[in-house]
Each structure stands twice: as structure tokens, then as C-alpha cells.
Amino acid sequence: MLDAPIRSVAVVGGGIVGWSAAVALRRRVPALAVTVLASPPTPDALADRLPHTLPSTIGFHDDLGLREEDAVVRAGGAWRLGTLFEGWVDGLPPYVHAYGSYGRPFGTASFHHHWVRAAHAGAVAPFDSHAPAAALARADRVALGADDPLLGDVQPGLVLDVERYRAMLAAFARHLGVDVREGTVAAVRLGGDDGLVERLVLDDGASLEADLYVDASGPRAIVRGAIDQEREDWSTWLRCDRLVTGEGAPEPLSPLDRVTAADGGWRWRSAAPGRTLHGLCYAAAALSDAAATDALAAAGATTVTAPVSFRQGTRHEPWARNCVAVGDAATVIEPLDFTNLHLAQSAIDRIVAMMPGRACHPLELADYNRQASAEVARVRDFVLCHYATARRPGAFWQPPASLPESLERTLRLFAERGRLPFFEEETFARDDWLALLLGQGVLPRRVDPLIDVTAAADSDRAMAAYRAAIAQAVARCPTADDYLATARGRLAR
Template identity: 45%
Template sequence: MTARPPIRSIAVLGAGIVGLSAAIAFARVLPGLAVTVIETPDDPAALTDHLAGTLPSIAEFHDRIGLRERDLLAAGATHRLGTRLSDWRADGVPLVLAHGERGGAIAPGTFHQHWLNARRAGKTAAFDAFSVPATLAAADRFVHPSDDPRSPISGFGYAWRLDPPRYRDLLRALARHIGIIPVPGVYAGVERGSDGHVATLLLADGRCVAADLYLDCSGPAAPLRSALDTQWDDWRRWLPVDRLLLGAAPARVATPTDDRIAVPAGWRFVQPLRDRTLVGLGYAADQTSDSSARRVLPAGDTVVPLALGVRAEPWRHNVLALGDAAVVLDPLADANLHLAQSAILRAIDLLPGRDCAPTELAEYNQRSHRQAARVRDFQAAHYLPTGRTRGPFWKSIARLPRPDSLAHTLEQFAHRGRLPFYEDESFDKDDWHGLLLGLGMIPRIADPIASASPPELIAATLKQLADATAALPARLPPYPAYLAQLERGR
């Protein structure tokens, strides 16, 4: 057997949320690892340092690095159950997207197929009325899911709404606790060996940093990873938002629900934190000027251009790009930090030896690309025709082409309500069902298994279930009261 020397040292370019997350995670699993974190000037285009939204997968990452709920609450984080899409549909009915199953097993066949049959007969409530987290989110209520599978409040996940500067400070404190102290520096270049690997990272003040593995977490410019090649898959032909205007507004009452509000120029987002509210506007540069965007969102003060796309090989030789250095997406689905932290865990799980053999790197790159592409598909699916045409942004999306994988997904679902299998999905079938059905995509053919159940029995079961779900919020305190109760118990 050929001996493969293990990785003993890493250098991380960038001490933002992604860089600190990576440094801590690698140090946790590799005892004795020498970690150097270079704190470069912040890149305002690094969205992971500006956005508050996360997905439920963040719980796994926090478990791996040793962060608990009390730590997050102390850092100003609040619980996040879902996203409300307002004015997205022509009928103006809001849609709440939340994580977790809807309805459960009520008869042979899948729940959404039974709901579809009842809808065709005009005998059921809206699809998100059967989602406990969506119902709680719409009522600004929150409760931790029960461990009892028989409980009506089991079977759903929740995420966190982070206060980005305070979360970064929390990670910095955890890094310091395990002996990682970022050092300031400005990237100046690299020296490469005959094998193509980076031998030394050069800083502007003349310092040199040598490591077995280099992590570029510096933002979308990714100067370290770009020193090897500049290959980039451009996704702007499929995603209409290529510019963000970000800002802050006065604090609002705490809520577990974020808002995405369709406006003629694109969509606004609203994410309430403890002491302020993060706001933003996603728009298309060829339709709306920055000055016009500021009139739509007067609180906006930072314009961020988005080079939407993905790096075809985020890991090349001994340099790994993470976060905005690897994939750039707008925050429509709140997947930015999810993609970064998932990539960190994937890199650890597939960690090669010091030689960074092509076999492990190819597997990592393929899986990372698949995951990012399916998040892209999920975001692009938000722009399905819903009858809304008010404004140039919404008129133009009807002409958008679709990636082959999304076209395949929509074709299969539109035919008979089934979703094809794709590896490395970030959004499960319940997420897809909630989005597609909520936007009005109704399959043409009824499912034969669900259709075998007596329609009147299914209709009665659905009504009972919808009524029980609708009654849940009244039994729970408003979210600010629940949050205060949790903080007293910390």
C-alpha cells in the first residue's frame, strides 16, 4: 500500500463567516492541524457576510463545530420557519414556503397527490394550509418541533436568521478558543511548484505563508483560486436578478418569517433582526438603474453586482474555493451560507492526502457542482408564470430559458406530479411540492394509487387535518414572548 502523507497545515484567505467556518471545522476534525487565517479587507460583494437567512442544514454544521442554540441566541440570532412570497401571484394570495412534510400519510399514495385529487374536485384548502411550519410562520408563531412522531408539531425543520456581524464575532470567539487567531494581510500572489500546486502564498507586506492546503474564502473575486485558472460557468441567462441593493431599516417585532415581496422592478426582501431590519432589492441591471433601485428601496445604501454562476472546479491542485469564491447566487432561497458550509463538510468528508489526488478532487467537484446547480434550479423555479406581468421584470421572465435539469423536473411534475431523482439536492420533495403547487403548477394526470382512495373520505380527512393545523397557532404565544422565554432559560 502506498503511504499518503496527511494534510498537516492549511492557510485560509479571508476571515469572514466562510473563512472562520472553514478554519474551525477543519481544526475540529484534524488534531494538531496548523491553521493560518489571513484576514483580508472585506469584500462588499461577499454575500455570506451580509445575509441573515439560512436553511435547516445549518444545525448539522453547528453540531460539527460545537455551537449550540444558546450560543446563537446570545449572538442575536432568531428562529426562521419560512419565507412568505407576497404579490408573487396574479391573484395576490401570499404563499408561505416552509421546510417539512405536509399532511403526512393519510392513505396509500403521497399526500400531495391526494390533495391534487381533492383540489380537482374543488374540495380542499390551499396546499400550505397543511404545513405546520407554514401555518405557524403565517401567524408569526414558533415552537420547537416535538420528538414524538405522533405529535402534530413533529416532522418539520427550522433554520436561523443570523445577525451577520454578531455571528462572525461568535465564530471568531470560537476560533480563538481553539487557538486560531486571524492575522491581517493583503493577498499579493502565489509561487507554484513544478506539479502545479501552490507552494507559497505571498502577502503585500512581503510575508510568505506555506501550507499543505489553501482555502480561498475571500469572496467572489477569489484571487487565490483564480491564480490557477479562471474557468466560470455563467448562470445569468437563467436567473434574472444580477444586482442587489442592500440596506437596513428600523427594528420590527420579532417574527420567524422572512418576506419576499414582488415589485415591478424585481423583488424586495425583509429580514427582521433584534435591533434593525435587513432589507434588499433584487433587480436586473439592464432594466433598472441603481438610482431607480434606490427610489424603490430608499433604505438601500450598498449596491452589489452579481456574477451569477459557479466555478467548474472549485478544488484544483491544493487550492479549494469556498463560499462566494465558488458559487454566486442571489439570496432568493437563502441558500448562500448553506452552500458554503455544506461544501466545507464535503471537503472534510472527502479529504485527500497532502498530494490532493485527482480522484478525491473530481468527486468533490462533481458533487459540489450538482448541489449548486439544483439550488439554481429551485431558485429559477420561483419564476414560473403565475399571471403576474406588472412591471418590466415580470414581463421579461416569461422569455427566460431554463436549465435542462429544471426543464426535466418541471416536465415530470407537470405530467403527473412526480419529481425526478437528483443527487445532492438541498431542497427535498416537500420543498419542491410547496413551491410548484403554491405557484399554481397543477399536474395534468391524476396519480392512479391516490385515485384508488374514496374521494369523500379523502376530502373529509383533509378538512379535518386543515382545521387541526389552522387551530395550532392559537395555542402558542406570539414569537417575541416565546423568544423571551427561551432567553430567560439560557
């Protein structure tokens, strides 16, 4: 019987991550009986609490059959096209990490090599001025599904209304036939011989049994943690361990978030329908909770939540025996690039794609864990790269004494000739890395020789023409407020 297919799944956690897992499993593997133990998420469950997503969330919705009107407009959300980073390198202007392409390839070399040559020669337009999504974001405009081919690869992320979005997922799960149980886990019973999770004892004395357990309970990892507590700690590299959030008066909608480096951490600000979202991520050793709360209030937050602690790191084996951890139960990382929900949804997709037999054979689990670990390591590298290349005074901002080998190799290779290594499980594309590195002033030491077949003057003219074309295309696009109003109008018809 252990070699038979998995027929029942218990999802532990009633936040966004848990409901996302339940909907995906039930929708994409209809033969599964799925039960959710809808325990409310803890305040430190970042993937359940933070409203920002990467563009991959829209693909996740598409796989579930969720329409834009349901997942965004009805749920009180909006779109985001990128983040403006301010103050990360003293003396350099802010830059935008946007979702989509930077430049257009021409000649025999990638676009960024043309830009690097111009930068070595002297004055050059900012790298992000060659990104349609960045130009749209700076202009507070949105172009989703635009006919203009120049804007065709603009990839929006989302700003969610967390409670309304969670309620939408919960309603969808019930519609799909997901069984919902209330309560919390009081004890996890493991089998004596194989160590599999046999059942969960709930706080009311009842039991919950399944072939597979998906732990979406947050950092405490109630179920997965009963098997082992092995975890890789990232605090040597990533020093932030506290977070405070708040809301302020509404502002005109903008698809551009702002992330500002500050003493002891960084602060974000983003517009959402009916409110402005604020947050401050910091190291307790560098900034007190009172100072963090005051800083958020000074930035415009009128309501501020209590600070929460978190410890950055990941599980080497998120899937052990018949339990797989997702979201903060698997990986805790600061929300600098808003990867928290992305990692959870990517794990859910991987569970569906790599569903083992009921025996949960170690060979199958090892391949899942290999892919998950590779993806998480590169997300860690991308977040850490901001700190490794930052140049600001203060102890908090001094780079770590050593870096992970994968990030060290990326930085060494890029610094030499502007090239980037290939990794199998990358969340962020090459242009994302280029936006970060060039935006923070990491200029390759040498120009790639492939650029020599194109004259510098020709490169300059091509880049100027591309910037002009972007400006013309952006001017024809609606503002973020107008676009949302139009989307709401379609629902009212």
C-alpha cells in the first residue's frame, strides 16, 4: 500500500500560503482529498503577512484558473512594476529594479556591454532608462497586455490586500471541495519504524490523518519541526532580524515601490488602493524598536504594528518523510526583494510536479530538496548582493567578512568582464542581476571584446533611439489610478 499514489493531503496553516497550497493541490490534482487546518498565521510568518509579490504570482494564478479580476481587482489589490532603491551607495542616484527587459540586443554583444562601454567612456544615461517597465513605474503608469511590442514583456507583480486575498483563496478552496478544519496542532505523532507522520492531534483532542502533510504553519514549522530541527542559519550574512510595518493616508497609485537604506536597516513605502504601506526591516543590534517605530511614523505611517522578530535561514531538506514545509516553515528571508510568497508558491508548484508515491521514497525527495535548495540559495544571493555591493557608513553596512561561494563567483566574474554565471534554479533573470549590479555602481573592469564590431557612436545612437521610443510608448499609457478604475468598471458592467 505504501507504493500506492498519495490520495489525501493535510495542509496545516490558514494563511495565504496554506490556502494557496490547498487550492493548487485540489485544482491541479483533482483526485486528492485535501484538508486545511485553518490555524491563523503568526505575526512572524512573512510570506503570509506581506502584501508584495513578484510577477510569478500572476503565473500561479493562471495555473489555478484565477482571473485578474478575481485575484487583483475584487481582492483589493493593485499592480507593481518594480522598486526604486535609494541611498544604497553614497554618491550614486537612485535606481530602479523593474520586471522586464533592459535594453534591446544589437550587434554581436548583449545590450549591457554597449552600456558598460559608454559608462567607461564618461557620461551615460542611467541603465534603468533603457527598461520600459522602469520608465512606466517612474511615470506612475501601467501597460498590461499592451499592443505596443516595446511594452510586451513588461511583467507586473502585485500589491495585495492580504486579508481580502486570503478570504478569496479560502472561498475558492471551499468551492473546489477542500475540507476545512478549525483548531491548532497540539501534538504530532510519528510512526515507530519509518518515522512517517501518522496523525496530528488537535487542541480539541480530535485527530487529523493524511498520506502527506504540507506544513504552512510559519517559522515554527509545527509538523516539519517534529521530524528534525536542522536548519542553515544566514544571520552571518543577512543581519536584519526585526520588522515593523504600518499604514498611512492614501496617495495616488504608483506601480513603483521605494526602498530606502537607513541606519541599521532599510525602509519601504508603496501605494495601495485606499492606503499607503510602510515598513522598516532592521537589525536589533543596530536599531531599537522605539527608534524603528518613530522612523516609520516620521515617514508617514499613522498606524504601526508591533515589531516582530525573525531569523533568516532555510531548511536543507524542506521535504522529509511524508511532510513538506512551505513558506516560512521552509525558508525565512527578509522581504528586500519581496520573494517571500514567490518561494512559497514555487514550492507548491514543485510539490504538484514532483508528487511522489505514498512511500515518499528518499530518492524522489532528494531531487525535490536539491531543486528547492538551489532556488533558495540564489534568492539568498540576490538579496545579499544588495548588502555586498552597498557603500554606506556605519557598522551595519560594512560587507560580511565572507560571502557564499555562489555569490562570490557571480561578483568576481561580473567585475572582470560583465559576464554572469548560469545557475539552474534562478528566480531572478540576467536583467534583474544587471539592474542590481550596475545600479549599485559595480562596473566591470574591462569591456567585453565582442563589443568591438560595433562602433561606440553607433551604440550611443541606438541607445538614445531606444530611450526615445520608450518615452513615446510610456506617454500613451494610462496612469495606475486610471488603469485600476477601468478594471473596476469592467467588473461593474
